[in-house]
Ligand code: ADP
Ligand code: ADP
C-alpha cells in the first residue's frame with residue numbers, strides 16, 4: 001500500500017496529489033522555494049508526528065510538541081516518521097560524540113570490567129556522574145580563570161592603574177598600595193620575579209588595614225564564581241587544571257587497559273579507536289566496534305568520541321544521527337532526510353547513499369530532499385517540484401523513475417543532462433593574503449597564499465581542515481545561521497522597505513503611518529494583527545483558524561480602507577518583492593531581486609526562510625561595498641542546480657565590484673567557476689591538514705587528489 005497524499009495545500013502547494021511507494025527510496029527535487037519541504041516536512045512528517053502524539057496519554061501529550069493538522073484533503077497509509085535534519089545538536093558541554101552515539105557507555109562497561117586498577121562500576125567512569133566526574137570542573141573539562149593579560153596592564157604602575165581588576169582608590173587596591181611591598185610608580189612589567197609572584201600569588205598575612213593576598217587568589221576567592229559583567233570581561237576559559245580537560249576524576253584516570261585510560265580512548269580518532277579495540281579481542285567492546293565502523297563508513301572516522309556535539313557541522317550531526325538509527329531494530333518507519341549530502345565531498349556521497357539504502361532494506365520508507373546528482377541517481381522514485389519558486393511553484397512537474405526524470409523537460413531534467421566546462425577566462429589576483437604556519441586542530445603547519453580580488457574555492461574531503469584553515473583568513477563569514485529580529489520581521493522590514501511603503505500610504509491618504517503596521521495602530525482588533533486565531537484546547541491539537549474579522553489580512557478595516565495605486569496595504573504584503581518593485585521601485589526591493597529572492601512575498605516571516613535564503617539575504621547590505629574579504633561556508637547547501645547558477649552570479653558580482661570571495665565548497669560547479677583552488681587533504685583528521693593542491697581549476701584537473709579526480713569525471717559528464 002502506497003502512502004497516499006491528496007489535495008495538499010500547505011504553503012504554496014497547489015492542490016497536489018501524490019503516491020509514495022513504501023519501503024523505497026524517494027527523492028524530492030526542485031528549485032528552492034518550489035515546495036519540497038512543504039510536502040515532505042510540512043505535510044508528511046507533521047501529520048505522522050501529530051497522529052503519533054495522539055496515541056499517547058493526555059499526560060504525555062501535554063509534554064510533547066504540538067503539531068497542527070496540515071492543509072490537505074486526504075493523507076492515508078502514513079507510517080511513523082523520523083525526521084533526520086541538519087539542526088545542530090545542542091546538549092551543552094556534557095554532550096559529546098561518545099555520549100550521543102551511545103558508544104561511551106559501552107566503553108565505561110569495558111573499563112569497569114577490565115580496567116586496572118578498577119575504579120568501580122561503570123558510573124565511576126562517567127564524567128556526567130558524581131562518582132566519575134573530576135571534582136574540580138564537575139566533568140566539563142574546562143575551567144574559567146583570571147586572564148592575566150586582561151587583569152594586569154604591564155605597561156602601567158600600580159598608581160597608574162596596572163591592577164585592572166581592582167581600580168585605583170578601591171579598598172582592594174589600597175591593600176596593595178599601602179602594603180609597603182612595591183614601588184608604586186614602577187611599571188609592573190619591570191617588577192622582579194619575586195615582586196611579580198608576590199603581587200599575583202603572595203600568601204595571606206596581616207597588614208595594618210586588613211589581610212594581604214595576591215591579586216589572582218583574591219580575585220578567585222571573591223569574584224571568579226560570580227557571574228557579573230565586570231568578572232566576565234576579565235576571565236578566559238581553559239582546560240581544567242585538575243584533569244587537563246579529561247573530565248574524569250583521578251581514580252577513573254588511573255584505571256588503564258593496555259596502558260591507556262578512558263580519556264585516551266576518547267581522544268583518539270574513531271578510525272584509530274576501532275583498530276585499538278579490535279586489538280583487544282574482547283567481547284564487551286564488540287557493539288562499540290560495530291558502531292565505530294558505521295561512523296567510519298559514512299566518512300566521519302576523523303571525529304573523536306570526546307568532541308562536543310555543539311562543535312559539529314549540520315551535515316556531520318545529521319550523519320551521526322543516522323548512524324544511531326541504523327543500529328535500531330525498528331522497521332516500518334518513514335525516515336525523512338533534508339539534504340544529507342551537505343558537507344560531503346563527492347568521493348563520500350556514495351557511502352551516504354549506501355546508508356540510505358541500508359535503512360530502506362531494513363524495511364523502512366526513505367524520503368530525501370536532495371540536489372546531489374549521485375543521490376538522485378540512487379532513487380527508486382523521484383518527485384520533481386516546480387516549475388518555479390513560491391507562487392510560481394507548488395506543483396508536481398515530474399513523478400517517476402530517475403531515467404524518466406533525466407529525459408524529462410523539467411528544469412531538473414535539463415540540469416541532469418547538462419555538462420559544464422571550465423570557464424574560459426580567469427581573473428588575475430590583485431595581491432595575496434598569506435597564511436603562515438597554521439596549526440589549529442589537524443593543520444600541519446600550513447603555509448598558503450590566498451589570492452585577493454578573485455574567487456577562490458577551498459575544497460577537500462570532510463574533515464580535511466577547510467573550515468579550520470579559513471579561520472585564519474579573517475574574512476567576513478557569511479553562513480546560513482539565523483538572522484536576528486523579532487518573529488514578525490520579514491525580508492522587507494529587514495531591508496527597511498516597509499517603513500518607506502507605510503510612509504507612501506500615509507502621505508497619499510493623509511493619515512498616520514503607524515496605521516499601516518499590523519504591529520501597531522493598524523492591527524485587526526480581533527486577532528491582534530496575527531491574521532489567525534489559535535485555540536489551544538488543552539487535550540487536543542491546537543486549532544488555528546483564519547481570523548473572521550480581517551479574513552487573514554491582519555489589518556483593521558480602517559487600515560484596509562486606504563489605498564495606494566488601487567491596492568490596500570494587505571494586498572501589498574501579499575505581493576512578491578519583484579511585483580512590489582514594479583510598483584514602488586525601492587532599492588531594497590531591487591536588492592531582493594538581485595539576490596535571487598524576488599519571489600518572496602513582502603509579508604513572509606524571516607523565520608520561514610531556508611538556510612540558503614538567509615545566507616543570501618545577509619549579503620543585502622553589502623552588495624554595494626567593495627574591498628571586503630568574504631568567506632562563504634558551503635553556499636550551495638539547499639540549492640538546486642539552477643539555483644547554484646544564481647548563487648554563482650551573485651559571487652561573481654561581489655568579486656567584480658572589488659571584493660575577495662573565498663568559498664568552502666564541494667559542489668564541482670563552483671570549483672569550475674573559481675579562479676583559484678586550494679585543495680586540502682589528502683584525507684580527513686590527522687591524515688589530512690595539508691594543502692595538496694593550489695592553482696587554477698585547469699591545473700587541478702591534472703593533479704591526483706580526490707577533488708581532481710571528481711572534477712575530471714564531472715567535466716566528462718560522468
Ligand atoms: P523548498 O523546500 O522546495 O525549498 P518550501 O516548501 O520550503 O520549498 O517553500 C515553498 C514556498 O512556501 C516558498 O515560497 C516558501 O517561501 C513558502 N513557505 C515555506 N514555509 C512557509 C511558512 N511557514 N509560511 C509561509 N510561507 C512559507
Ligand atoms: P573540513 O572543514 O574540511 O570539513 P574541519 O576544519 O572542520 O574540516 O576539521 C578538520 C579537523 O579538525 C577534523 O579532524 C576535525 O575533527 C577537527 N576539528 C574541527 N573543529 C573542531 C573543534 N571545534 N574541536 C576539535 N576538533 C575540531
Ligand code: ZN
Nearest residue numbers: 134137240243
Ligand atoms: Zn577537571
Ligand code: ZN
Nearest residue numbers: 524527547550
Ligand atoms: Zn483579524
